[in-house]
Amino acid sequence: MAASVKEVAALAGVSVGTVSNVLNRPDHVKAATVEKVRAAIEELGYVPNAAAQQLRVGRSHSLALVVLDVSNPFFTDVARGAEARAEEEGLTVFLANSDESPEREARHLDVFERQRVSGVLITPAEDDFARLEELRRRGIPVVLVDRGADQPRFASVSVDDVAGGGLAAQHLLDTGRTRLAFVGGPLRIGQVADRFRGASDAVRAHHGGTIQLFGTDEMSLEEGRRAGEALRPLVREGRIDGVVAANDLLAIGVERAMLFGDDPIRVPDEVAIVGYDDISFAASAVVPITSVRQPRGLIGATAVELMLEEASRAKGEAPRHVVFAPDLVVRESTGR
Amino acid sequence: MAASVKEVAALAGVSVGTVSNVLNRPDHVKAATVEKVRAAIEELGYVPNAAAQQLRVGRSHSLALVVLDVSNPFFTDVARGAEARAEEEGLTVFLANSDESPEREARHLDVFERQRVSGVLITPAEDDFARLEELRRRGIPVVLVDRGADQPRFASVSVDDVAGGGLAAQHLLDTGRTRLAFVGGPLRIGQVADRFRGASDAVRAHHGGTIQLFGTDEMSLEEGRRAGEALRPLVREGRIDGVVAANDLLAIGVERAMLFGDDPIRVPDEVAIVGYDDISFAASAVVPITSVRQPRGLIGATAVELMLEEASRAKGEAPRHVVFAPDLVVRESTGR
DNA sequence: GAACAATCCTGAATCGTTTCACGATGACGT
DNA sequence: ACGTCATCGTGAAACGATTCAGGATTGTTC
Numbered sequence: 001m002a003a004s005v006k007e008v009a010a011l012a013g014v015s016v017g018t019v020s021n022v023l024n025r026p027d028h029v030k031a032a033t034v035e036k037v038r039a040a041i042e043e044l045g046y047v048p049n050a051a052a053q054q055l056r057v058g059r060s061h062s063l064a065l066v067v068l069d070v071s072n073p074f075f076t077d078v079a080r081g082a083e084a085r086a087e088e089e090g091l092t093v094f095l096a097n098s099d100e101s102p103e104r105e106a107r108h109l110d111v112f113e114r115q116r117v118s119g120v121l122i123t124p125a126e127d128d129f130a131r132l133e134e135l136r137r138r139g140i141p142v143v144l145v146d147r148g149a150d151q152p153r154f155a156s157v158s159v160d161d162v163a164g165g166g167l168a169a170q171h172l173l174d175t176g177r178t179r180l181a182f183v184g185g186p187l188r189i190g191q192v193a194d195r196f197r198g199a200s201d202a203v204r205a206h207h208g209g210t211i212q213l214f215g216t217d218e219m220s221l222e223e224g225r226r227a228g229e230a231l232r233p234l235v236r237e238g239r240i241d242g243v244v245a246a247n248d249l250l251a252i253g254v255e256r257a258m259l260f261g262d263d264p265i266r267v268p269d270e271v272a273i274v275g276y277d278d279i280s281f282a283a284s285a286v287v288p289i290t291s292v293r294q295p296r297g298l299i300g301a302t303a304v305e306l307m308l309e310e311a312s313r314a315k316g317e318a319p320r321h322v323v324f325a326p327d328l329v330v331r332e333s334t335g336r
Numbered sequence: 337m338a339a340s341v342k343e344v345a346a347l348a349g350v351s352v353g354t355v356s357n358v359l360n361r362p363d364h365v366k367a368a369t370v371e372k373v374r375a376a377i378e379e380l381g382y383v384p385n386a387a388a389q390q391l392r393v394g395r396s397h398s399l400a401l402v403v404l405d406v407s408n409p410f411f412t413d414v415a416r417g418a419e420a421r422a423e424e425e426g427l428t429v430f431l432a433n434s435d436e437s438p439e440r441e442a443r444h445l446d447v448f449e450r451q452r453v454s455g456v457l458i459t460p461a462e463d464d465f466a467r468l469e470e471l472r473r474r475g476i477p478v479v480l481v482d483r484g485a486d487q488p489r490f491a492s493v494s495v496d497d498v499a500g501g502g503l504a505a506q507h508l509l510d511t512g513r514t515r516l517a518f519v520g521g522p523l524r525i526g527q528v529a530d531r532f533r534g535a536s537d538a539v540r541a542h543h544g545g546t547i548q549l550f551g552t553d554e555m556s557l558e559e560g561r562r563a564g565e566a567l568r569p570l571v572r573e574g575r576i577d578g579v580v581a582a583n584d585l586l587a588i589g590v591e592r593a594m595l596f597g598d599d600p601i602r603v604p605d606e607v608a609i610v611g612y613d614d615i616s617f618a619a620s621a622v623v624p625i626t627s628v629r630q631p632r633g634l635i636g637a638t639a640v641e642l643m644l645e646e647a648s649r650a651k652g653e654a655p656r657h658v659v660f661a662p663d664l665v666v667r668e669s670t671g672r
Numbered sequence: 673g674a675a676c677a678a679t680c681c682t683g684a685a686t687c688g689t690t691t692c693a694c695g696a697t698g699a700c701g702t
Numbered sequence: 703a704c705g706t707c708a709t710c711g712t713g714a715a716a717c718g719a720t721t722c723a724g725g726a727t728t729g730t731t732c
Contacts, residue, residue, distance in 0.1 A: 051386075114389075391719080
């Protein structure tokens with residue numbers, strides 16, 4: 001069906017090798033010949049067969065990005081950053097969604113391994129690195145994304161969640177709130193634990209500050225609302241004046257619980273709220289929410305960077321770990 | 337680096353043909369041999385090279401899904417549906433994001449054509465079908481997603497937006513609201529125009545109903561809020577008692593404008609609101625919002641179906657168009 | 673035990689590209 | 703006019719899997 005170099009060569013009256021040269025090193029070929037070949041390519045609508053190229057060259061000009069949830073803006077921004085950086089290298093990014101399912105993740109990895117992608121950037125659904133070890137042993141560079149700063153065996157790029165939690169709490173302390181609540185959970189999620197630790201440390205370092213943990217089962221708007229209801233009386237009694245939420249959905253939920261119902265609690269006057277992730281809904285909440293922002297695009301770009309490094313890393317060298325510092329986007333929910 | 341059939345064959349003491357047979361038609365091979373080969377595959381960690389397979393077989397067991405925005409839940413659900421259906425056929429779905437940019441779209445299509453994907457499912461960023469025609473001429477089936485029910489030359493799967501607009505308005509009429517407003521725009525977006533037309537038709541068919549258009553520049557929460565502010569006095573004066581929004585973000589914005597500020601307007605008592613798309617935020621709005629839902633997973637699955645049909649469609653047959661009817665999810669924002 | 677069939681396996685050809693050693697051509701200096 | 707160099711182009715080999723005509727082996731039947 002589709003034309004091949006052979007047909008192009010025949011039409012242009014040259015050999016297949018020359019067609020290939022026109023495509024890959026036009027300067028090695030006389031201008032007139034280049035023109036002839038280009039014309040033939042045009043006429044036949046020739047499109048190189050990636051499979052043949054890859055078979056010959058051994059590598060595919062593509063890399064895989066396996067994320068937990070494509071509909072999460074965090075990951076789509078990471079993907080955008082990765083695509084931009086990859087494009088500079090002439091690499092295509094295949095985006096795959098594991099939906100937090102180890103089975104789906106495994107299926108995707110299988111496909112990508114058969115595809116001989118030149119690297120895998122992944123946020124693993126579980127803490128089981130056996131499959132990834134295997135991939136690496138077989139020569140496919142692996143980079144952990146938003147995970148694994150503590151994994152000596154893999155390169156990784158992540159964000160310092162302890163620092164992020166600290167940033168959120170410190171901001172509240174700096175603006176005069178001293179009786180804080182941390183809303184988030186479950187604590188077995190590393191990110192949540194780190195954010196809580198960072199917040200606690202900041203409060204401990206501040207003379208006279210306190211922080212209470214309000215655990216949640218998941219990081220949803222509904223759970224945030226529930227936690228907010230529980231917080232209401234404490235705020236009324238003056239025992240809580242600032243809330244650090246482990247993500248923005250929780251923060252929005254907490255804010256709603258405060259604002260609604262009879263006897264509304266004013267934000268930020270009676271209670272200030274800080275979220276985490278800086279999703280677009282944080283900025284367009286009823287009272288726009290201050291939030292901790294992660295450098296998402298940069299994370300993606302760096303992951304590609306590390307992947308390239310891994311590809312050429314010497315046996316002895318240790319994989320590199322990049323940890324970014326988050327920053328704070330201040331909005332009305334903590335204003336005065 | 338990676339092992340090939342040849343090495344597996346050598347280790348198992350058989351020919352390459354036999355290894356291939358073990359992989360593809362195990363029943364043509366003696367059980368004992370199968371065992372030997374399997375063991376060799378295991379030992380070498382052999383993974384078939386997709387490029388070589390594809391080169392030989394001619395087709396790639398993959399298809400492309402090019403969407404306008406991966407972070408839009410509509411498309412991620414479509415993708416999920418497509419993946420599920422594709423998997424049944426042993427096909428892998430490559431998800432690509434055009435970000436509404438024709439250039440990015442073109443780049444992706446180039447890559448996919450080189451990859452010889454067995455089909456392209458796409459929501460085009462523009463109404464320029466030249467590139468898609470070309471793809472099809474070169475033997476790659478193309479299916480338009482959420483577009484092109486009016487394109488005689490391409491198969492398509494979409495949702496009846498006229499019916500959806502009608503559904504929304506009819507529901508308001510049925511629950512006793514007769515003085516409606518339609519919020520949405522710009523009207524040059526086909527979907528918006530269709531939804532408005534559907535709503536208008538329903539109102540016109542209802543004795544004594546009216547509907548006013550409130551145009552917006554985009555379909556965002558902020559624009560919804562703006563429109564809501566403009567609607568407030570009309571609601572107060574009793575000249576509007578129901579709102580049909582062209583999407584859920586607008587509906588949420590309108591709701592906020594009603595609910596907040598001094599002198600809140602009660603939803604649904606004073607004004608009822610219907611959104612469109614049924615995004616998760618619609619259900620978790622302050623007053624959960626009634627919304628028109630599209631069968632997203634089904635759209636994806638059907639797109640794959642049509643792609644398969646296209647692949648085997650005879651020259652004379654016309655491409656098929658599937659149009660789904662949306663349905664209504666009733667929530668408190670239109671309750672009594 | 674010869675003839676024949678069934679079963680199992682082999683090995684070469686093939687897909688489309690890139691690569692590379694080497695041949696052809698022409699230009700230049702002497 | 704001849705050797706020397708560049709410059710261009712050629713054509714075959716290679717990548718790894720699949721396919722298929724046909725060879726080898728085993729089993730069955732009279």
